[in-house]
Every structure is written in C-alpha cells, then in structure tokens.
Amino acid sequence: MVAIHIVDRRLNPGSKSLENRQRFLRRAKALVQQAVKKSSHERDIKDVLEGGEVSIPLDGMDEPRFRREGGTRDMVLPGNKKFIEGDWLQRSGGAGGRPGGAGEGDSEDAFRFVLSREEFVDLFLDDLELPDLAKRKLAEVESEGIRRAGYSTAGSPANISVSRTVSRALARRVAMRRPKQEDITALEEELSACSDEARRVELLAELEILKAKAKRIPFIDPIDIRYRRFEPTPKPIAQAVMFCLMDVSGSMTEHMKDLAKRFYTLLYIFLKRRYRHVEIVFIRHTDRAEEVDEDTFFHGPASGGTLVSSALQEMHEIVRSRFRPADWNIYAAQASDGDNSTSDSELTGQLLTEKILPACQFFAYLEVGQDAGLTFEMPDSSIWSLYERLRLAGAPLSMRKVCERSEIFPVFHDLFQRRVRQEKAP
Amino acid sequence: MTDQRLFEGADWDFPTLQRVHDACEEIAESELGLNVYPNQIEVITAEQMLDAYCSVGMPLFYKHWSFGKHFAYQQASYRKGLMGLAYEIVINSSPCISYLMEENTATMQTLVIAHAAFGHNHFFKNNYLFKQWTDADGILDYLDFAKSYVAQCEERHGRLAVEQTLDAAHALMSHGINRYPGKKLPDLRVEEKRAAQRRQHEESMFNDLWRTVPTGPAKSVATLTADRRRALLGLPQENLLYFLEKTAPRLHPWQREVLRIVRHIAQYFYPQSQTKVMNEGTATYVHYRIMNRLHKQGRLSDGNFLEFLSSHTNVVFQPDFDSKYFSGFNPYALGFAMMQDIERIVTNPEDEDREWFPDIAGTGDTMGVLRDVWANYRDESFISQFLSPRLMRHFRMFHLHDDPAETAGIKVEAIHDERGYRRVRRALSRSYDVGFIDANIEVVDVDLAGDRHLMLRHTVLNGAQLNDADAKRVLQHLADLWTYNVSLVEQDATGKVLKEYVANPRGLAAVA
Numbered sequence: 001m002v003a004i005h006i007v008d009r010r011l012n013p014g015s016k017s018l019e020n021r022q023r024f025l026r027r028a029k030a031l032v033q034q035a036v037k038k039s040s041h042e043r044d045i046k047d048v049l050e051g052g053e054v055s056i057p058l059d060g061m062d063e064p065r066f067r068r069e070g071g072t073r074d075m076v077l078p079g080n081k082k083f084i085e086g087d088w089l090q091r092s093g094g095a096g097g098r099p100g101g102a103g104e105g106d107s108e109d110a111f112r113f114v115l116s117r118e119e120f121v122d123l124f125l126d127d128l129e130l131p132d133l134a135k136r137k138l139a140e141v142e143s144e145g146i147r148r149a150g151y152s153t154a155g156s157p158a159n160i161s162v163s164r165t166v167s168r169a170l171a172r173r174v175a176m177r178r179p180k181q182e183d184i185t186a187l188e189e190e191l192s193a194c195s196d197e198a199r200r201v202e203l204l205a206e207l208e209i210l211k212a213k214a215k216r217i218p219f220i221d222p223i224d225i226r227y228r229r230f231e232p233t234p235k236p237i238a239q240a241v242m243f244c245l246m247d248v249s250g251s252m253t254e255h256m257k258d259l260a261k262r263f264y265t266l267l268y269i270f271l272k273r274r275y276r277h278v279e280i281v282f283i284r285h286t287d288r289a290e291e292v293d294e295d296t297f298f299h300g301p302a303s304g305g306t307l308v309s310s311a312l313q314e315m316h317e318i319v320r321s322r323f324r325p326a327d328w329n330i331y332a333a334q335a336s337d338g339d340n341s342t343s344d345s346e347l348t349g350q351l352l353t354e355k356i357l358p359a360c361q362f363f364a365y366l367e368v369g370q371d372a373g374l375t376f377e378m379p380d381s382s383i384w385s386l387y388e389r390l391r392l393a394g395a396p397l398s399m400r401k402v403c404e405r406s407e408i409f410p411v412f413h414d415l416f417q418r419r420v421r422q423e424k425a426p
Numbered sequence: 427m428t429d430q431r432l433f434e435g436a437d438w439d440f441p442t443l444q445r446v447h448d449a450c451e452e453i454a455e456s457e458l459g460l461n462v463y464p465n466q467i468e469v470i471t472a473e474q475m476l477d478a479y480c481s482v483g484m485p486l487f488y489k490h491w492s493f494g495k496h497f498a499y500q501q502a503s504y505r506k507g508l509m510g511l512a513y514e515i516v517i518n519s520s521p522c523i524s525y526l527m528e529e530n531t532a533t534m535q536t537l538v539i540a541h542a543a544f545g546h547n548h549f550f551k552n553n554y555l556f557k558q559w560t561d562a563d564g565i566l567d568y569l570d571f572a573k574s575y576v577a578q579c580e581e582r583h584g585r586l587a588v589e590q591t592l593d594a595a596h597a598l599m600s601h602g603i604n605r606y607p608g609k610k611l612p613d614l615r616v617e618e619k620r621a622a623q624r625r626q627h628e629e630s631m632f633n634d635l636w637r638t639v640p641t642g643p644a645k646s647v648a649t650l651t652a653d654r655r656r657a658l659l660g661l662p663q664e665n666l667l668y669f670l671e672k673t674a675p676r677l678h679p680w681q682r683e684v685l686r687i688v689r690h691i692a693q694y695f696y697p698q699s700q701t702k703v704m705n706e707g708t709a710t711y712v713h714y715r716i717m718n719r720l721h722k723q724g725r726l727s728d729g730n731f732l733e734f735l736s737s738h739t740n741v742v743f744q745p746d747f748d749s750k751y752f753s754g755f756n757p758y759a760l761g762f763a764m765m766q767d768i769e770r771i772v773t774n775p776e777d778e779d780r781e782w783f784p785d786i787a788g789t790g791d792t793m794g795v796l797r798d799v800w801a802n803y804r805d806e807s808f809i810s811q812f813l814s815p816r817l818m819r820h821f822r823m824f825h826l827h828d829d830p831a832e833t834a835g836i837k838v839e840a841i842h843d844e845r846g847y848r849r850v851r852r853a854l855s856r857s858y859d860v861g862f863i864d865a866n867i868e869v870v871d872v873d874l875a876g877d878r879h880l881m882l883r884h885t886v887l888n889g890a891q892l893n894d895a896d897a898k899r900v901l902q903h904l905a906d907l908w909t910y911n912v913s914l915v916e917q918d919a920t921g922k923v924l925k926e927y928v929a930n931p932r933g934l935a936a937v938a
Contacts, residue, residue: 007469
C-alpha cells in the first residue's frame with residue numbers, strides 16, 4: 001500500500017499568473033497603448049470604460065528560437081485512400097495534406113487578449129495629467145472633518161462614556177474602601193437578631209460608621225465621569241464638478257453635438273479617475289441659458305439666437321449657490337460652433353475673466369466644425385477670436401478646434417498631455 | 427470480486443476519491459504490476475488550471491513576462507470558448523502530483539486517477555530517459571529554489587537586468603540540453619545547496635587586497651595550440667547554455683546561476699519531448715485496463731462506463747490527413763493503438779506477427795513485455811521496433827517526400843504495403859527523433875587571442891536552414907550574453923557555407 005495524499009487546493013489563492021500578466025503588460029505597454037487608442041476610436045466612447053479585447057502585433061513581444069524551415073521534408077500521414085507508391089501530388093491544393101510544420105507560430109502574429117476595465121482605462125489615460133494651474137487650490141483642497149480623539153473630563157452629557165465612567169468609579173470605590181451594601185445588610189440583620197444589649201450598642205456604632213462612610217464616598221462621583229472627545233481634523237476633499245456648456249441653437253448639427261458629447265465623456269472618465277466624487281452640470285443655451293438633464297442637453301429641441309454670456313452667467317449662479325470653490329474642484333468645458341452675437345462679446349469676456357476663470361481649475365473651449373470639414377480651414381469665429389484675445393492677455397484658457405470624431409482623442413490628449421516642465425530649466 | 431459501486435451518478439467527494447484511488451491501486455499493483463511513486467492528488471479550480479498551464483505546468487515557477495503572455499492568450503481563448511481545459515496535469519516528481527479539475531464528474535476523476543496517478547506515474551518512475559535525466563525527488567525543491575533565487579536577483583540587480591538575462595536564456599533553451607549522459611546522475615537538491623555554499627564562500631573569502639597584488643608577465647599564448655585550446659574549452663559544444671555559463675567572459679556570477687537554472691529546467695523536460703507517444707500510450711492503456719476491470723468487478727455502473735467510453739474514444743480519435751481536424755499524429759491514438767497491438771501480438775499473434783516480432787509473439791506475458799517496453803524505449807526506438815504492418819494498414823499510413831527542387835510535386839515514397847512497411851516505419855520513427863527535429867548547432871571555436879569572437883556552426887540537414895528573422899534575434903541574445911561578436915555559419919554536409927550571420931552585443935546584459 002503506497003501512501004496517498006488528497007489535497008484540496010481550491011481555496012488556495014488563484015491568479016498566480018497575475019504578476020506575470022502585469023509584467024507582460026508593462027513590457028508591451030507601448031504596443032498595448034497603441035492598440036487601446038485604436039480600439040477606442042472604433043468603439044463608442046461610452047463603452048471605453050468597459051475594457052475588452054485588444055490585439056497587438058507580436059514584434060518585440062515574441063520569443064525567438066532557432067527554427068528550421070524549408071529543405072526536403074519527409075512525412076508519414078494517416079488515412080491513405082487512393083495513393084500508391086510513386087504517385088506525384090500537386091503542391092498547391094489539398095491533396096498533399098498540410099505540411100508538417102503547420103500551426104507553428106503563424107497563428108500568433110497578431111496577438112489578441114482581453115484587458116480588464118481598469119487596465120484599459122489606465123492605459124488609455126496613462127500619459128495624461130490634470131493641468132495644475134499655477135497650483136492654486138488643487139486636488140488637495142481640505143475641509144474640516146471630525147474624528148474620535150480619546151476621552152476628556154468635560155463635554156456634553158450625550159457624549160458620556162458609560163463604560164469608562166463606571167470602571168473609574170469602581171476603582172475609586174475599591175481604593176477608598178467604601179463599605180459594600182452586603183456588609184451593611186449583614187450587620188443590620190445581626191442587630192435585629194441580637195439580644196445582648198452591650199453587643200447591640202457595639203453593632204449600632206459599627207453600623208453608624210459604615211453608613212456614614214458609604215454616604216461620604218459616593219457610588220459615582222463627578223470626578224469619575226469621562227466624555228468621549230472629538231477633534232476636528234482636516235480632510236482632503238476629493239470631489240469635482242464638471243460643467244458642460246453647449247450652444248444648442250439651430251446652427252449646431254447632430255454631428256457637432258456628437259463631437260461635444262465625446263469630448264465630455266472623455267473628460268468625465270478622466271476626472272472620475274482622479275476624484276472619488278464627480279458631479280456633472282449640463283447647461284445649454286441659445287439666447288438664454290438653462291440647466292437641464294443629460295438627455296435634454298443632447299437631444300432636446302431648442303431654437304433661438306446665441307448669447308454665450310447667458311450660459312456663463314448661469315454657471316456663475318450655480319457655482320455661487322451650490323459649489324463653493326473652496327470645497328469643489330471645478331472644471332468646465334464649453335462646446336460651440338463659434339457663433340455669438342457681436343454685442344455679447346464684451347459681456348462674455350468680462351464674465352469669463354472676472355467670475356468664471358478665477359473659480360475654475362480648468363476651462364476648455366472646443367469649437368466643433370462641420371462633418372468632413374478640415375480643422376485648419378475653419379475660419380476664426382467670433383468666440384474663437386474673443387477667447388484667443390483673452391488667452392493672449394494671460395487668461396488660463398485651453399481651446400481647440402475639432403471637425404471629426406477621430407480628432408477628439410488627439411485633441412483631448414493634447415490638452416492634458418504631461419508637460420515637460422520648462423519653467424524648471426534655468 | 428466485490429460488487430460494491432465506487433460511486434453513483436456524477437457527484438464525488440473526497441472519500442470517493444480515496445476509494446477510487448484505492449481501487450485503482452489494487453488493480454495497478456496486482457494485475458498490471460505497476461511500480462509507482464507515492465501519489466498526491468490535488469483538486470483545483472479552472473482558474474488554477476489556467477495558471478498551471480502558463481508556467482509550463484509546474485506548481486511553482488519564477489516570474490517572467492512570457493508566462494504572462496501565454497496566460498493572457500490562453501485566458502482570452504478560454505473565455506471565448508475556443509479551448510477546453512485539460513482534465514488533469516501530472517508532474518514528474520516524487521510524490522507524483524496530479525491536478526484534478528473540480529468540474530470533472532466522478533467517472534472523469536476515476537479515469538484521470540487511473541491515467542495520471544498510475545499510468546504516467548509508472549512511466550516517469552521506470553522509463554530510462556526519466557531515470558537518466560530527471561530527479562523526481564528534487565524537482566519541487568529545486569523549482570522553489572529557482573523561484574526565490576530569481577526573485578532575489580531581481581531585488582539585488584534590478585528587474586530589467588534579470589529579465590534580459592532570462593529572455594536570452596529562454597531563447598537558447600532548446601540548445602541548453604546535454605544529449606549524452608555524464609557520469610553523475612542529476613541531483614537537484616545538491617544543486618541547490620551548491621549555489622548557496624558558493625555564494626557564502628565568495629562572500630567570506632572576499633578580500634580587496636588581491637586586486638592590488640601585481641601579476642606576473644602574461645604567459646605566452648602561442649604555446650597553446652588551437653587543438654589544445656579547443657579541448658580545454660570542451661569544443662565543439664552543442665549545449666550553448668552550458669558553454670556560456672562556464673566560459674562567457676563577462677557574466678556576473680548570478681547570471682551564470684540563472685543560465686544554469688534555465689538549463690536544468692530544459693533538461694528536466696528533455697525526456698518528455700522524446701516520449702510523448704509512449705507516455706500517453708502507456709497512460710491511456712493503463713486507464714483503459716483499469717476502467718474495464720472496475721466495470722467487470724461491478725464497481726462502475728454501466729452508465730458511468732459508457733461515459734468513460736465516450737471520452738476515451740474522443741481522446742484516441744485520429745483524423746485522416748485530409749480532414750480539417752488533422753494536425754499530425756495524435757500521440758494518444760498512436761500510443762494506445764501500439765500498446766493494444768503489442769497485447770494482441772503477445773497473446774494472439776498471426777503468422778505475419780510471428781515473422782516480424784519473433785521475440786514477443788505468442789509469449790503470453792503481456793504485462794511483462796509492456797513493462798519492459800515502457801522502461802527501455804523512447805518514441806523513436808519504440809516505433810522503429812514495434813509498429814506492426816497490421817497497424818500501418820489500420821491507420822492507412824503513407825510516406826511523402828517533399829523536395830522543393832522537384833517540380834513535379836510531392837512524391838509518395840511508400841504506402842502500407844509489403845514493399846513499403848519498413849520504409850514507412852523508418853520514416854515515421856525518424857520524425858520522432860530529436861536528432862532530426864532540432865537544428866544541430868554547435869560552438870566550434872573562440873578567437874581567444876584576438877577579439878574573442880565566438881564561432882557557431884549549424885550543420886544543415888536536408889537543406890532546412892534556419893528561419894532568418896528568428897535566428898538573428900536569438901544570435902542577438904547570444905551576443906548580449908557573450909558580450910563580444912558572435913557569428914553563425916550554416917554549412918551543408920559537404921562543408922559548403924550556405925549562409926553567415928554576425929551579431930554584435932548591445933552591451934546591456936553584462937554591464938547592467
């Protein structure tokens with residue numbers, strides 16, 4: 001009889017290959033990143049977060065071996081049906097069967113595998129970072145929070161720590177030798193049962209002393225009482241609000257809205273990765289602005305003139321009433337085809353530089369053009385020239401023009417690219 | 427004879443596995459006379475099976491990106507349903523570890539235990555190649571050592587340097603094998619201790635003063651004749667990894683140890699690649715005998731036995747060459763058929779068999795003959811010795827000769843007839859000969875007096891030259907380890923040079 005062990009390994013930690021997988025991804029990073037970007041062009045940007053299959057070329061990721069090929073070959077195959085010795089078979093065509101080396105390496109020249117959601121987004125946004133504008137009040141903005149901090153002798157009755165108080169009282173009573181209630185009861189019983197007068201006097205005196213002592217030493221003394229103490233602590237807030245401003249007047253086509261939507265989605269994914277909590281506010285405007293839900297924002301019908309200042313005014317109102325700049329990281333992205341009534345320029349500029357930009361972490365303006373248009377052929381619109389002027393005057397504005405879907409990611413990438421820090425150079 | 431069922435239906439639990447194992451063991455020992463390592467049966471999940479797939483089936487292994495690549499690939503195809511997982515993995519170690527998937531039914535677990543824990547196990551313990559080249563007692567400890575050693579190197583020398591060394595070593599892995607046994611049997615436990623001792627010794631003996639001791643005038647190199655020099659270096663040498671480990675001029679000690687680890691592991695798998703047909707044939711024959719016996723004893727219900735037969739038939743299916751499922755000979759099919767054929771020849775021979783196999787025909791001792799075969803042959807010799815005409819007819823084998831220079835096409839050299847039996851058999855046996863499968867590449871010389879240029883030679887066989895792109899990449903790795911120029915010439919049998927490669931070191935690996 002040979003010894004046998006049966007071991008249940010099912011509960012052992014799985015995914016032993018996880019580290020190898022990560023090493024592989026690290027090594028193939030550049031290739032995978034390319035593939036991720038390519039596949040993110042193909043698919044709907046809403047699904048970008050879903051992860052999924054990517055395929056990378058094997059160059060650089062292959063494991064070379066000395067392999068022989070060509071030359072004369074001898075094969076023995078099963079299933080002869082009609083050949084006899086000395087027959088000649090045509091090379092091209094099925095009669096010769098598959099060559100012996102089939103299936104060697106060829107099937108792997110494009111390597112497909114599945115990325116998880118996190119891996120996908122990480123690679124997708126890997127070389128991007130949030131612009132830290134003059135390091136004003138960045139992500140690390142702090143707010144007050146409260147946390148437990150031991151015990152104190154003073155506090156509100158609601159915060160009494162019962163266990164702590166009782167245990168201190170007990171310690172004190174033991175230390176002061178407070179007579180126990182049982183002792184007193186025992187004496188009283190003895191007294192009532194006692195008939196000897198001298199003994200009674202003695203017992204009475206003893207009882208008096210004990211009772212007096214029990215009265216002097218209280219069961220719970222105010223000095224026993226302890227309160228739970230709380231301390232205010234600074235807490236970093238990780239919340240951001242993203243304002244989507246869009247012109248929905250008649251001149252904006254579906255295509256333009258689609259471009260804007262894609263840009264907003266990217267921005268949302270990006271912010272979501274940095275902040276625990278991201279809120280989105282949609283403001284659409286024609287010649288007057290209103291806050292709407294997402295569906296209305298992208299699909300609701302609207303018509304009228306165009307007054308950009310109305311949207312900025314609305315945003316300003318919302319920031320003031322709901323998103324204190326001290327508590328929130330504010331990001332804004334404005335999309336428009338560039339039309340604005342000429343008389344509005346001055347007000348817009350003023351609102352932007354005085355109210356909006358000081359409160360914002362980042363403000364991007366995206367000018368969307370006609371389908372199949374050429375970005376560099378777009379004439380400078382009225383908003384573009386206005387913003388350009390402001391930017392040259394030093395306002396922290398980012399602005400780009402986009403005509404086609406495929407340009408969205410490059411533009412986004414461009415806006416958030418990790419900058420080489422030139423100011424550090426002497 | 428017992429009439430008690432081992433289990434009913436498809437469900438199993440751990441006592442069932444124990445009962446199954448005991449029943450199989452009884453048959454394996456008394457009826458088949460198998461001699462096995464102690465068994466260790468481990469139940470794992472599908473995910474763990476995927477893990478095991480990707481580190482060459484071993485339970486523990488060092489970390490490397492290439493395993494992650496296989497994992498990513500296999501995970502993708504498994505998720506898409508392109509690939510089923512194996513029912514089991516068995517490891518040539520003592521105790522012999524078999525992994526069983528938890529999804530298997532009770533019948534499948536019985537089949538797998540009979541197949542792996544007894545069939546493969548017996549083969550591992552008794553076949554001469556495994557005895558000669560592997561150390562079943564030490565392998566698990568050695569792998570543990572290798573894993574922690576590589577991890578340590580990464581800590582000390584940086585992940586990149588280790589990765590580069592491993593990349594290079596893996597590229598040369600197929601040429602890191604000793605084909606001729608030395609005097610010493612492999613002993614991986616000692617191997618592990620040796621590495622630790624050497625490191626300790628180096629640390630304790632370190633004395634910076636030696637560096638300052640003036641050396642005498644250089645000995646004249648001319649006194650060393652070329653022949654003597656080659657003999658000192660052990661040239662020609664076909665084990666490239668061994669040669670690098672011993673003589674590469676600028677490798678760090680840890681790099682030599684890493685090469686050694688890769689070399690040992692390549693050597694450990696060397697017998698498996700030479701015995702695919704025999705190994706699977708043995709295991710399949712053993713499980714077939716055991717399952718049949720269990721059924722006859724009434725321990726396996728008819729329903730369960732039918733389930734077994736269905737998966738057994740799938741395993742030993744051999745598609746014809748023109749079928750879309752064809753991808754060469756199925757080692758299970760060929761191996762099992764040959765084992766059964768030997769049984770037939772031994773017990774119930776025909777005249778043809780008496781003529782072809784006078785030694786074993788009609789002796790009646792099936793297991794005696796089979797055990798001898800399992801112990802003393804590898805695929806190539808097994809086929810050239812025991813493939814019978816009857817089996818060649820059964821598989822309808824034919825031999826093709828493809829000469830690219832021949833414009834008429836591919837020639838049918840021989841078929842399964844009286845004139846062709848021996849030629850078909852020789853050709854098939856040759857296709858399992860590692861000597862013909864692997865490229866014959868040797869280190870022929872080093873220019874020690876000059877620029878330390880390493881010279882390799884590929885002796886071209888049948889005009890099959892190396893794949894150009896791959897050869898360049900492998901040579902690049904080789905040059906990185908050697909740290910001087912490396913050249914490879916391809917020569918045919920007459921000594922004519924067909925092609926020449928040169929690689930310059932990138933100067934990364936050694937300096938890192």
